[in-house]
Amino acid sequence: MKQYFYALTLLFSITLQAQLKSPAEFFPNYGKQVSYYYQLENYFGYLIQNSGMVVHKPYGLTNQERGLNAYVISTPENLKELENIRLNHLYSIGMGGKQVNVADKAIVWLSFNVHGNEPAAAESAMSVAYELVNPKNAATKEWLKNTIVILDPCLNPDGYSRYGNWLRDISGKEPNPNASDREHMEPWPGGRQNHYAYDLNRDWAWQTQVETQQRIVLYNEWMPMVHVDVHEMGYNEPYFFPPAAEPMHDFITQGQKDFHNAIGEMTAKKFDNQGWNYYTRERFDLFYPSYGDTYPSFNGAVGMTYEQGGIGAGRAITMANGNTLTLQDRINHHTTAVLTAVETASWQKDKLVRNFRAYFKDSRENPKGKYRTYIVKNSGKNEELALLLKRNKIQFAYADESKKLTGYHYQSDKDKEFTIEPNDLIVSANQPKSVLTQVLFEPAQRLTDSLSYDITAWALPHAYGVESYALKKDLAIKTKAEVSRKGKFEYERVYAYYVPWNGRASAKVLSLLFKNNIKVRSSRKASAFRGIKVSPGDLVILKGDNPQINNFKETMNALLDEKPDYEVIESGFSLSGADLGGESYPLLEAPKVLLLSGNSVSPTDFGQAWFYMDEIIDYPVTIVDVQNLGRIKLSDFTTIILPDGWYEFSDSQKTSLDGFINDGGKVIAIAGALNIFEDRAGYSLTRFATDADKDLEAKEGDEEALNARYYDYQNAERRAISGSVPGAIVENVLDKTHPLSYGLGDRYFSLKTTDSRYQLLKNVWNVAYVPSGYKNFGFIGRSLKKKLENTVTFAVEQKGTGAIIYMVDNPLFRGFWENGNLLFSNALFLVD
Template sequence: MNRILSILLLLVCTSVFSQLQSPTDYLPNYGKQVTFYHQVEDYFTHLTKNSDWIKHQKYGQTTQERNLNAYFISTPENLKNLETIRKNHLNEIGLFPSKSSGYKEVNVIWLSFNVHGNEIGAIESSLAIAFELINPNNATTKKWLEDTVVILDPCLNPDGFSRYANWLRDISGKKTHPGLTDREHMEPWPGGRQNHYVYDLNRDWAWQTQLETQLRMNLYHEWMPMVHVDVHEMGFNEPYFFPPAAEPFHEQITPFQRDFHKKIGELTSKKFDKEGWMYYSGERFDLFYPSYGDTYPSFNGAIGMTYEQGGIGAGRAVSLKNGDILTIQDRIDHHKTAILAAVELSYVLKETLRKEFRNYFKDSRSKPKGKYQTYVIKNNSKNYELLTLLNRNRIESTFADETRKVSGYHYQSNKEKAFTIEPNDIIVSVNQPRAVLTQVLFEPHHKLSDSLSYDITAWALPLAYGVESYALKTPLSLKTKSKIDIKSKEPKTSVYAFYVPWNDRISARVLSQLHQNKIKVRYAKKDILFGNQKIERGGLIITKGDNSKVENFDSVVAKLIQEKSDYALLESGFGEKGGDLGGENYPLLNAPKVLVLGGTGVSNIDFGQVWFYMDQVVEYPLSIVEVANFNRINLADYTTLIMPDGWYNLTDTQKKRIDDFVDRGGKVIAIDGALNFFEDREGYGLTAFATEDEKTAAQKAKEEEQLKNRYLDFEGYERRSISSFIPGAIIENILDKTHPLAFGLGDNYFSLKTSYRNFKLLKNAQNVIYVPKNYLSFGFIGNKLKKSIEDSVTFAIDYKGSGKVIYMIDNPLFRGFWENGNLLFSNALFLVD
């Protein structure tokens, strides 16, 4: 009888396996041609239908309504107890109140593919890796899965991937073109690397500005994996990269995390040595900036790792410098071997991994590494966006419910100061499960073990958000509350005007809605009192007198501005000391008509930041035209031209059209590289040096340095070059607070500078925001560059004819997370009229 049952069981298993196909069997062109996204989903559907070792969860949709998918891979028994495993896992690190049952402990590993859409070797390999994990003939992977749940996300960026895949399919013929002079290796603008809004999702893990990131992080924080593998591609001539990562390692990276990196390098290298594949580790890809797919998980207790296969621009096949041909199948094989090695090591070290993961959360609370243990953010309307960020990162915070005098580090002055905690101030304690992430995001200064960092080196949230904040070295015992009570406002029949403070992105979005609904709006040029109500510079005034034709004025306006909870009602237009609402201090605002340049020559990422700001942050209409079609546009239809960072190669006709647009009253907002068009151009005031003496002195210093450099060795060139380098640092700026470009920003502005570009204070222009002598800075700045930035302008306005150009040397929209920069850009768009 037992023999008969065994035979029947074997027949059943054989039948199931006969239906379970490998990617090569299921997809005829697998490894030869890029797979469409719907085919990727079809294949994973095939796996889930024909195997009980894999389970699907859709966790959202992209902007273009493509599915975001996660696949849980483990034993059938583990998958049946998935929720129990999750709760037990979170309980061990203090994120779930109690264990749901005594089910065995299971490790959680997360594999992420294709955060960059045109790195197709990543998503292609996800199919092969998923199959190998559940392949009934692979007893080894089945053993791993007894104690492991693998969460596999085959594509973090479906919109970008589909843009690239559809293009490559569209231009592909029967023959491949390994030579570099074929369009197969010349991806058109804006490329498939970024998402719908042309944002780099791999820099968005902490900031979560993008929909895909927000949805993914909801699931991530529900599971909190112990290991996170981030699968990428790089330039096609590069050998394979696997951990260990390069210096600098952030000081919060633990010895165990470092040791795991070393062990993964040792194991993976053996597998690559066996195949004769080229590789490298410990170079270029560091663990410092907190918003990558390796660092963010690392600061959440996981072993975060980046894997890079050469492949960007390779198309279906490409000739390498060594004469080899790199194919899609090669890229799949390399990734498959490396990623399965990561799963293998996680299994081999499962007990240690489990123990260290728990200790990470225990030790980070009891023995915090960072300098500060409590952060106090003074009550400010900008705190809404900051709280949104904290909530998305599951960082716990409360509100003060008493007054207390204390002392602490003051971010804005970089000094210890006495201050008073008052009700409704935000209190963030390090004594919480995500203690390390909290410290990493709030610490003002981060130790760099190596100045050659891959990304920005400063990001302190209080400076990014422009909110007065303090850090305390000790825990704080204080009466707190969980929320602030907001009193609702009921418009009175005698409402004369509505006042909307101008102090955050919501103010700008409210103004956007008012403009689009044809509501006339004024703004305050000065601080003035109306009884007990203080009107601050930039504040929006919506009067009944300006909108006499609007039916049900009170209710219509109240609805449009309700998102801005700190608005106020004015019963009279009579202000103190001649500040009446009909006076010159309250001019009417014109609704801008906006044109944004894109296309070849424009930085796709910086274009995306402008597009996202307009479409999602302030929700204001715009027209986008590529530079190649610029001559087809009637500029008289627009009042504002935005030129994102780029390498503009404009024709003389196009240049003249911009000149004429400004002369006739148009406004240009030029960002970073777009300033090249205006620099030293007749009629504009943008020059690197304000005087000939400054120019001569700089040239003399340069020549003296060139003479000294004749005796220097070649080996030290890279190290010496960083003296003029700034990967990304925070720099203090002085404000002309009387100018609309500076309204709402506070007493000073901290700019995130990512370029060595700088201009001395301009002549014949308004230097609204500039770097003073002996400025405060956070993060790495090369010693030569640091001095030259003094007395340089960051944001200026140049008047020409009847119009103006707003020069933005630094990009205030950088990655969308510099919240005070969002407000600054709103000033340029709406208030500088």
């Protein structure tokens, strides 16, 4: 009887699979209209229910509480052994797991739609999944015998939904291929980014966003051998697939390059048969480590970007060549290309497995970089750095003894003697994540081609503003797993609480204190109390300032619980410096913050400021679209944040802003927002310090124009980058006495991403500026490099009883420049 029941069940299962519906059969409008996100989830739910070849791996939720999902696709036999395959795979590369007697498999991860307004990616994910499990597709069944496919159909559900819902709202019955139709003019902020308007495709290594953080947990549980990142680009572009372009990072291996070539040859044959346009080896490089192709590459995988023309195409668009590109066309191209990647991985399985294991063995035994050990001196910023390392599964420890050493000093860019002390953070290149470790910590990365797609420097010691050293050898020293914290000083009475200003945790605590109506003072002078050295910027909460708190001690201990380096001060009388009640400890004002958004504001730069306020420091902010600025009372606020953008304020709007500043308001203007104040009467912001400087640059420009008469056409793009900086680390001198510089260290290394520059300004505080002979890391164009000398990066101008903080560089860039987060906190809370 049992055998009969089993036979019936098996027959019923086979019948269901034979009748499996394609996306076009499941959705009446598939390929004609963008799907709702719930429809995409429903289709994968349907596949799970009707195929024995799919396992659902939910891995989290977005900010807007949409599900983040991955689906493991393989043969039923492989899925039965799935956990053993995973554990054995991790064991083989030294990342935990356990040795299990199972056959090796190629592990392929497919990522779709990290950019929400590139919908053909998510749409094609359904077609790819269907073809992999389609009972009538004998070829894919052969591929899956030795392949595990992990398919993430939408990395950015919030952005995808924003775009799709908008397109549905404005769609007519038939698509309008005319580029002038509103179907092709997506409104601000667009669907490209996530909820906080972050570009998730730049966040793989930094993991500032909740989507990335949750995804990388699952990624590290699998460590795929191949990663395909599926995108769209401008709709007039042909299809791009590997091989990638230069510059390729020096750590990209020959095995990874060989697979790129193999995939290129295979995919080209498929596209040639269809007569589809494509290109390879152009534009999309493998250098910046936080992309969906490079991050997997530095984790041993063959990382690849696939790009289909389609952004702005809506449902159909007339291209420059006169042809009409439909959503279905885009789906077809992606489906063919991605399935070819799975096919190639399948027939190259043995080579992939061999190369992947060799990658981890070789990189651990023979690190590719110049240095083998990285040492970060103990500071308040190390907690965030340690969190980043943990998220990336980079192993580290803390020194448990002192030792004199000589090593490369990041801040001075030269070798230097130093002493490693207990609690200093140690990262060794001798570990499974050796390559990623070195990519993130190496002081400089060699560019094989200066035409880079993204920033060219990112060394963590500069990003975090932490004094750091690198050694060319392994370090033998006693270590411990956690920081040892000294006990609190004993005290008889509570006069005040002291909180060091040394990282984002300090700003978050100040935010919490303000939200609880606690009055807080900030030090303006180095002072000493019993056992406590107070530095400029450090916070002091006086019991006498807060008589409304009945249980001062218990309340403060609770509020400061997440800042364990706080101390109690028994007396306001200093041993040196200034007493707590003096003018060197002014009261801070809790800012009432207005953040501008909307048309004329860069969505990603707005998002970085919003994310900073909402998530990094958790402080209330009022967000107003630029077009509604005239409807609010600026006097209701004390601080206005102007993110980067291309503002076109009317005269009346400028007058209102002038009055706000003159009456005591503070404006934080970032990058393009500086144009509002440049060369305006009453402001000191101007590009040139003297007319002679202005004339000199004009003369140089005339000479360049004359020389250009002899230039060839072919190298125009390369010549243009001589005056550009796609993203380089630049040394800045600090006025350490100004509140804007508190806690930043002796030097500030800024991430410069534009050629914008202003010579040192008159009648302002030039708090951070690029000195003559400055140190820099990454690419800066030859003609621009000299011009950056003696230019200001961050300045404060007093006007009336208010102030404008000029930020030529964006300190909040992508949220990973941790010292920039602290600098912005200074601007928000400490600068008056």
